[in-house]
Amino acid sequence: MTKSLIAESQELTRAVQLIKLGARMAVLEAETSLSHERLVRLHREVTGQSPSKGQLPYSTDWFMAWQPNIHSSLFMNIHERLDKSIALAPIDLLMKAWELYREELRTLDVEPMLSITRAWRLVKFVDSDMLCLTACTQCGGHFVTHTHEWGPGFKPYVCGLCEPPARAGKSKRAGAIH
Ligand SMILES: [Zn+2]
Structure with a gap:
């Protein structure tokens, strides 16, 4: 064929x-x-270059680290919003959402931490129900978490913006979103 x-x-x-x-x-x-x-x-x-070789070693853990989680959550919120508003093939939706994520960071003068490849992995993890968006019980924002970890019967979820890790202040917020 x-x-x-x-x-x-x-x-x-x-x-x-x-x-x-x-x-x-x-x-x-x-x-x-x-x-x-x-x-x-x-x-x-x-x-003008050969593609870089090597595996994609990404587990779900990367998306849980403090700053990556904030970037991932921002991207995932954009992705969901876009998914509800326009009908696009999944790969086109991914590209559009990632461009909007990059654009939003540009206005904040922050470098994108979530590459398009990681964004792609993230959507796959959400599609396969390994990760999901969970509402923070303090600010109400939606953040990427493991599935089946929060909710009724579990500890109330508090996001990384409401409860930044103690060392967060020292790293002078490279790539941080306020
Ligand atoms: Zn919060």
């Missing part, structure tokens, strides 16, 4: 967009049906 040229051109466009946003090969391979060789070639054409 040959793919239609239109479908293929759509996949190429998506792959180029993802590469421009800094996505790793694992994302490109999972989200397009383009061959590894073509993706490597495309990556070289777009960035």
Whole structure:
């Protein structure tokens, strides 16, 4: 079976967009049906460099650390809001939400801590019900947490903004969102 040229051109466009946003090969391979060789070639054409090798070692733990959690939560809130307001293919929704996340940080003069690849992993973890958004019992904001850890019968959830870790003050807030 040959793919239609239109479908293929759509996949190429998506792959180029993802590469421009800094996505790793694992994302490109999972989200397009383009061959590894073509993706490597495309990556070289777009960035002038070969894609970085290596695994994606991300467990859910990264998203729980203090600052990453704030970034992840901001992204996930944008993602959910967007998902409710426009119908987009999941990968297009991811890219749009990540661009909005980056944009929001730019207005705060903060570097994005959550790469597009991590954002992709995060959405996968939420889809597979390993992570979810939980409301903070103090500020009411929604934050990324492990699923089945909070709620009735558990300790009330308090977010990292309401209860920053003790060492938080020292790191002078690189990448911090207030
Ligand atoms: Zn809170």
